[in-house]
């Protein structure tokens with residue numbers, strides 16, 4: 001089964017970003033992919049909250065989402081739109097960071113709101129307070145796809161293995177982890193965390209990422225990755241934006257789980273006994 005990943009360098013203009021997304025859908029379909037994966041914040045990447053807010057809509061009126069739904073239908077391809085920032089009616093006024101699983105008829109099959117929010121001060125001086133602008137999601141989501149049951153997640157979620165344990169316990173054999181990773185944390189942690197999630201779950205990991213220097217001045221790590229259930233990297237897109245392809249053999253999941261049945265050996269772990 002062929003999949004495609006769109007490594008984006010999303011900018012400040014949602015219209016231009018939507019055109020690039022539609023181009024990626026067309027490129028993925030022309031290349032024979034059954035499904036395209038796009039990064040976190042595929043519609044707009046802007047550190048300036050006030051400037052960004054002027055462009056943001058709710059789900060029903062978001063033009064980027066509408067463009068991707070139409071392109072998926074026209075090209076007959078599934079899309080995991082990694083995430084969009086959306087203005088949903090919430091009492092506290094915060095946004096949601098929401099991913100969409102879209103089928104080849106342009107129908108939304110599942111939505112996932114990012115659970116773990118990136119509130120981190122890096123030693124390089126980079127400082128992020130995602131929870132100031134976004135409300136965290138409350139539930140994990142898996143969905144049936146042509147690739148099998150897929151677990152949805154977003155970026156910083158990658159650091160919380162309990163989420164992937166829950167998804168694989170629910171039958172997920174593919175884990176999608178769209179991202180906009182920082183460069184220093186990407187260099188230190190990206191490959192090892194993605195490979196670990198694949199190995200622990202005996203599942204494919206598909207991680208479409210933002211890459212390079214963006215119009216808002218930020219730099220993201222790139223390296224969109226596909227990892228097989230044994231932990232082998234099948235695709236690493238490096239630093240340049242574009243569409244990449246990988247052929248994945250879904251039988252690998254059962255083969256690896258048969259060889260090393262760790263997920264069948266999972267136990268419920270309680271509080272540790274603390275010896276003093």
Ligand SMILES: O=C(O)CNC(=O)[C@H](CS)NC(=O)CCC(=O)C(=O)O
Pocket residue numbers: 040041044045046047118128129130155156159180181182185186
């Ligand atoms: O808000 C936006 O515009 C786009 N969203 C992001 O950039 C998000 C939240 S600030 N980034 C991450 O989660 C990076 C995680 C990361 O880099 C790590 O876990 O090391």
